[in-house]
Amino acid sequence: MKVIQNTFLLFLFLGLIWSCRDQDANIAAPEYEVAVLVEDPLPSWNEGPAKQAIVAFVEGVTTEGSPSFVPEADRIATFDNDGNLWSEQPYYFQLQFAIDRVKAMAPDHPEWKSKQPFKALLEGDMEALMAEGEAGLIKLVMASHSGMTSEEFEAAVNNWLKTARHPRFNQPYNSLVYQPMLELLDYLRANGFTTFIVSGGGIDFMRPWTEGVYGIPPHQVVGSSIKTEFDYNDGNPVIRKLPELDFIDDKAGKPVGIHKYIGKKPIFASGNSDGDLQMMQYTASNPKGAFMLYLHHTDSEREWAYDRDSHIGGLDKGLDEAQKNGWTVIDMAKDWKMIYPFEL
Known part of the structure; x- marks a missing residue:
């Protein structure tokens, strides 16, 4: 994703003064004064x-x-x-990635229907899933993140980022x-x-x-x-x-x-x-x-x-x-x- 930044770029040129050169008087060429408004490096931040x-x-x-x-x-x-x-x-976005991966893998693992924390996840019972604690979440990560090569895992992450949407904002x-x-x-x-x-x-x-x-x-x-x-x-x-x-x-x-x-x-x-x-x-x-x-x-x-x-x-x-x-x-x-x- 290419994030476009620094959209508040402003250039202000002031005080450009011109004068004629008097050849007989041998008047020196004029100096050009340019005032530039320095760009704010943090434009999305309020002053404070x-x-x-x-x-x-x-x-x-x-x-x-x-x-x-x-x-x-x-x-x-x-x-x-x-x-x-x-x-x-x-909840953490990587957890959502793990949840989506487990759901996609579930047809190849019928035993998950009766085994926690997979049972809670597949039934959409987030309260029961959270009750499994850190140990349960680690099981989800192990199931959804292991067994692949590094290239296969990278492809899975990139595909998820292209297709998954946040439930509140409907954005990648x-x-x-x-x-x-x-x-x-x-x-x-x-x-x-x-x-x-x-x-x-x-x-x-x-x-x-x-x-x-x-x-x-x-x-x-x-x-x-x-x-x-x-x-x-x-x-x-x-x-x-x-x-x-x-x-x-x-x-x-x-x-x-x-x-x-x-x-x-x-x-x-x-x-x-x-x-x-x-x-x-x-x-x-x-x-x-x-x-x-x-x-x-x-x-x-x-x-x-x-x-x-x-x-x-x-x-x-x-x-x-x-x-x-x-x-x-x-x-x-x-x-x-x-x-x-x-x-x-």
């Missing part, structure tokens, strides 16, 4: 403390001679995905990305930052589409994973996905994932839930300085409003720590002029 804090931080770390200057090689920015770069309600799921965050990613990269996704979502679920949507290539995506193995496959080598968990990139797993896959401590971290708290704490400890950005879902009309008591993207301890430590918190209802690119 959050936007001001972001711009001030970026200007500080990119200005040589500034006490907060950070060399370009160390300008690492990490972003959670679910609920931070795209929506996550009424990868249209429900946040326009203000797309602008923020572009703004950081324009100022020498390298942007990474660090998400509890599946790494192989995100990699097929993040570059086209966010401008973040596959090798800059850190996520949860299931185990894989190399299969020579009679001279046509493939990576095959196994029905076993490998790494959970959530909560305390996020700093571990950053260390393992990025190798540098971020100076900028952005998230929306308690699952991102340890990433924020890790980033805050960077001696080069750091910026922590929490997205608070406060807009029940244009998106959803939820925080402390939500089973999806709960923000409780993280909100308290942000307030205590002076981290920047985005109030979605107040700080964002628009939510999604399709609103353009």
